[in-house]
Amino acid sequence: MQRLKTTFLLALLTVLMVTMGSALGGRTGMVTAFVLALGMNFFSYWFSDKIVLKMYGAQEIGEHDHPMFYNMVRHLAARAGLPMPKVYIIPSDSPNAFATGRNPEHAAVAATEGILRILSPEELEGVMAHELAHVQNRDILVGTIAATFAGAISMIGNMLQWGAMFGAGRGDDEEGGGMGGLVGSLAMAIIAPIAAMLIQMAVSRSREYLADASGAQICGRPLALASALRRLHMASQALPMQEARPATAHMFIVNPLTGGGIASLFSTHPPMEERIARLEQMAR
Numbered sequence: 001m002q003r004l005k006t007t008f009l010l011a012l013l014t015v016l017m018v019t020m021g022s023a024l025g026g027r028t029g030m031v032t033a034f035v036l037a038l039g040m041n042f043f044s045y046w047f048s049d050k051i052v053l054k055m056y057g058a059q060e061i062g063e064h065d066h067p068m069f070y071n072m073v074r075h076l077a078a079r080a081g082l083p084m085p086k087v088y089i090i091p092s093d094s095p096n097a098f099a100t101g102r103n104p105e106h107a108a109v110a111a112t113e114g115i116l117r118i119l120s121p122e123e124l125e126g127v128m129a130h131e132l133a134h135v136q137n138r139d140i141l142v143g144t145i146a147a148t149f150a151g152a153i154s155m156i157g158n159m160l161q162w163g164a165m166f167g168a169g170r171g172d173d174e175e176g177g178g179m180g181g182l183v184g185s186l187a188m189a190i191i192a193p194i195a196a197m198l199i200q201m202a203v204s205r206s207r208e209y210l211a212d213a214s215g216a217q218i219c220g221r222p223l224a225l226a227s228a229l230r231r232l233h234m235a236s237q238a239l240p241m242q243e244a245r246p247a248t249a250h251m252f253i254v255n256p257l258t259g260g261g262i263a264s265l266f267s268t269h270p271p272m273e274e275r276i277a278r279l280e281q282m283a284r
Helices: 002-024 027-055 067-080 113-118 121-136 139-165 177-219 222-238 246-251 261-266 272-283
Strands: 059-061 086-090 097-100 108-112
Touching: 002 139, 002 177, 027 097, 027 108, 027 246, 067 086, 067 121, 067 177, 086 113, 097 121, 097 246, 108 113, 108 121, 113 121, 113 222, 121 139, 121 177, 121 222, 139 177, 177 222, 177 272, 222 272
Parallel strands: 086 108
Antiparallel strands: 059 086, 097 108
C-alpha cells in the first residue's frame, strides 16, 4: 500500500507540474524548469552521501573499532540480501541514525554515539534494519525524484509570479479577463509550490512507514523496533540534535527537529504513535 501511495503521489506531482507548465506558456517553460531542477538534484543524488556525512562529522569505522555494531550491520545486510554498507558513527549525544547512498552498492549507515548508548542490542538491531530497508527500497532515488518535481514546480511558480507582475496573462479586455488572468496566475504561483511541498512531505512519510515494515521483516522483531522508536522519540525531545538542518531532517529515523501544530503538515516523518501502532499490529 505504501508503494502504491508513493506512485500516486509522484503521479500527482507530475500532473501538477504539467498544469503549471501549461499556465506558464506551454511545454517549453515546463521542460526548462524540469531540466534546471533535474540538474540540481542530480548533483545531490550523486554526492549527498559525502556531503551529509561530512556535515555531521561522521567517522567511518571498521570491525575492530566497534565489533558489536559493525557485525550487527553485516548480519542485517546479509539477511536483507544487500552488499555490506560503509558504517559510520556520529559524535553526537542526541540519539538518532540515518542511511544514505545512491544505491545499495554505494550505501552508508550512520548512528550517533547517543543511540549506541541508550538502546538495547535488540532495539539497535531494529533501528539499523529500518535504515537498511531505506537502502533496499531505494528511498534516496525516490526522494530525489520527488524533490526534482517539487523543485521544478517551485521554479515555474516563480516564473509565473514574475510574469504576472509584468503583465503576462493579461488579455485585450483590461477590465475583466486581464485582471482575472492575473489573479489566477498569481494564485497558482503561490498555491502550487505549497501543494508540491506537501506532496513531497507525504512521499517522505510514506517511505518511513514502508521502511518500518521492511525493517521489521529484516530483523524479525517488530516490537523491538517499536520500543526503539518510542525511546528515541522521548530522548530526542529531551536532547535535540543541535547541528540538525531542515534539509537533511528527513534522513533520520526520528525527526531531529521539533514542531507541532501546523508545522506537522510539513513534517517529513509520520506521527510516532501511528508508526508504533503499525509495528505492534505486525507483531500481533
